[in-house]
Amino acid sequence: MTAAANPFNTVPGAEEIRVLIADDHVTVREGLAAIIGRQPDMQVIAEAANGREALEMWQANLPDIVLLDLRMPIMDGVAALNAIRGLDSAARVIVLTTFDTDNDIALAIKGGAKGYLLKDAQRSELLDCIRRVHAGETCIPPALLAKLITSLGTAALSGRELDVLTRVAHGDSNKEIALRLYVSEATVKSHLRSIFGKLKVISRTEAISVATQRGLIRS
Incomplete structure (x- = not known):
């Protein structure tokens, strides 16, 4: 058996x-x-x-x-x-x-x-x-x-870029973000260009959507 x-x-x-x-x-x-x-x-x-x-x-x-x-x-x-x-x-x-x-x-x-x-x-x-x-x-x-x-194939966002993106998700303007983070508006725009490039997006709305989907920011 x-x-x-x-x-x-x-x-x-x-x-x-x-x-x-x-x-x-x-x-x-x-x-x-x-x-x-x-x-x-x-x-x-x-x-x-x-x-x-x-x-x-x-x-x-x-x-x-x-x-x-x-x-x-x-x-x-x-x-x-x-x-x-x-x-x-x-x-x-x-x-x-x-x-x-x-x-x-x-x-x-x-x-x-x-x-x-x-x-x-x-x-x-x-x-x-x-x-x-x-x-x-x-x-x-x-x-x-x-x-x-x-x-792993996507360039990581820096801490400051995440700060900027989080404020964007809250609806802040570039001027408001600059005031909150104690930087110039030019610096904010520079961070946004880098964020758009790393996330491969062309708008603030698309950046928020992609970042939320990837868990970089919380909706």
Whole structure:
């Protein structure tokens, strides 16, 4: 009689993958905990409702995998990711979020995330990602990887250019921006020319639209 196939690709007697879930929505945490808890090769060892708790729970439990939301109170996901990776460069973190802008993806990957999934991913995708990252692989869906490549191929806006673009998004005129940032109108115009060139746009409205889509500014 042949042995039954192992659908989870686990080794009999192997230790379970210990997972920390960090998300500020309790229903999301409970749903993830239920899905993960039903897997014979995984267990949820801790939950966190914000970035600071995620860091504290990571230090206290040293999980194999962290499922980390990006937008959380007190300390956001990117800050928590950087803090965790600062303590252990081998920490395996998967970002699980609703945000798919290329800037968000780039910040997470540059911060050391080994996986990036959207919350509408299929359950099988999530579980496969956890197992792959635990095995030392990187897990980024092709569509999100394409956005990341687009981001890396675009010249980054400077801090001052982001300041100017944010004021543009608030509807400020060049004169108002100059007054707020303590620079000349000529300097503002120079920054706008650079912004338009980097974003490959020709108008303020288009610049705001592209920057919002890429997560450079918040709508």
